[in-house]
Amino acid sequence: MAENNAKQLKDLDQIRALIQKHKKNDFIFAFIGMFIIASLTITLLILFLDLFFDGYPRLGLEFFSNYPSRKAIQAGILSAWIGSSLVLIVTFLVAVPMGIAAGVYLEEYAKKNWLSDLIEINVSNLAGVPSIIYGLLALGLFVYSFGLGQSILTAGLTLALLMLPVVIVATRESIRAIPVHIREAAFAVGATKWQVVLNHVIPYSYGGILTGVIIGMARAIGETAPVITIGALTFIAFLPPSPIGTEAPFLNFDWLQSGFTVLPIQMFNWISRPQYEFHVNAAATGAVIIVLTALMNGFAIKLRYDVRKKIKW
């Protein structure tokens, strides 16, 4: 008996040692993970703070309400931030419905054959195509073939193309993550395919889709190359016609055809000037872009959080 006990105790010790060893591994891994995350975050923070302090002297209300100027101190980003916002609105309105529709179609309706395989591979590939390629495509297609000109609409559509694969892939991934029994339960109580998609699949995959939209929009806001390719301006000291009219029907689409500039172009122009004062403006613009992106992401993350809280399965 005593021998047996001793053996058991020895085994127990071994197990304890094993657990101890695994715990140590856990700790090491967690430490490495923390270290990597911390160093990335700190690097980013330092870069941002550097940008922010460089640009701080110019970050006043006037900076947002002035047009570009040859005098650095009077120059502002009014046309740029309005241009960026309008372009992003178009991008959002085009890319999100189309991306979700395409994702749902591919996942729920499309037959699994070589054609859908081909489409799937191409969509994934498109997500990695350099943005300048989209710019060149858009120049030929939207600007010249469709005659849309060098307008906000063209830019919005171009960035929508850029964002589309990201939204499609995210939509498909999150649809796949929905447990199959939810779908089966809905079918079992007599729902049609359309009802299943509309009432179950899309609402439950909302969080994942939003993630795709966030990543896509964050990519779109900082893009310069495709927007320059399709003919974005650098100096523009007037605003596009207002989208909201004073008389019926109160909505006005003239702004879609207007010329425009965007924040990254303005920043690029200023950073390549010889005068130091313009570099300050560039830093300020950079800080504005980062804050805008962060706000957009924050809003989307909050939205996603609220949606996910409601899902109970």
Added chain:
Amino acid sequence: MKHSKFSALGVSAAVAATFTFIAPAQAAVDIIQIDGSSTVYPISEAVAEEFQKETGIKVTVGVSGTGGGFKKFCRGDTVISNASRPIKAKEVKKCKEAGINFIEIPVAFDALTVVINPANDWATEMTPEELKMMWEPEAQGKITNWKQVRSGFPDVPLKLYGPGADSGTFDYFTEAVIKKSKAIRGDFTASEDDNILVQGVAGDKGGIGYFGLAYYEENKDKLGAVKVKNAQGEFVAPSVPNAASGKYNPLSRPLFMYLNATKAAFDPKVKKFVEFYLKHAGKMSAEVGYIPFSDAEYTAILNHYKGLKTGTAFEKPAIGLSVNEILTLSAGN
């Protein structure tokens, strides 16, 4: 199956709906559209800003580079194209094919400045031949030390910094120094952003680079400028007066704008703008760091414009022409 067809239709309908309410935006000159060189951009920006304030006529300026600007110009998309080099034969042909005649307007000088590190006290005066020896294609991999450039120069590694091949500055430098457009050694540090070149030369004792005078003027504390021997045999420092008087050659280059001749002749807004431009070009170009022509020269340019003389003075590449020579040659073609 029924569903899948339906949703495909839905997507294409959405796409179609996006496009139908847009009519092509083509009209008489409502907005004066300028595009082209980033070097000329600051002058256009300055004039456009003042013009719009004074007249309320809308002006936009884009930066597609000299070549990109001409592409749009020859398609009739823009009224004015900025250029940091003269139009090329290929571009002239494109414009002609599209039925677009142009008027060539020099707007100011830029003095290409050869810069060295402030610690470099041996190469403050150089000849174009020595520059050629450093930069020509044959120098690649061979001329790697200052002592190879001139006997008496110290044993310091030679590091070259210059604009990339897309820039008009690069084109002009190769034409003026190497005497062959776009011919250059491949082993130098290239950047489209001149501020990067400034940093490169400022941080490298054996560094040498070139860019527009304004970038040197802003960084005088970090850089030294090389006096380059001119055609008259003097070593001349790059500066506004030296470039304006023509003493700083062969590295001062004219900057241009090209006008769509039809619109320049018939459109009152464009006419008003060009006249305003030439009236203020001197002051504005000085303000943004370029070298203005003399008043008499701007008057001559204005007359050249009013005479609607189309064509270019640079059917054969030419370096170091004066404003009057450009105008005469340009009108003669």
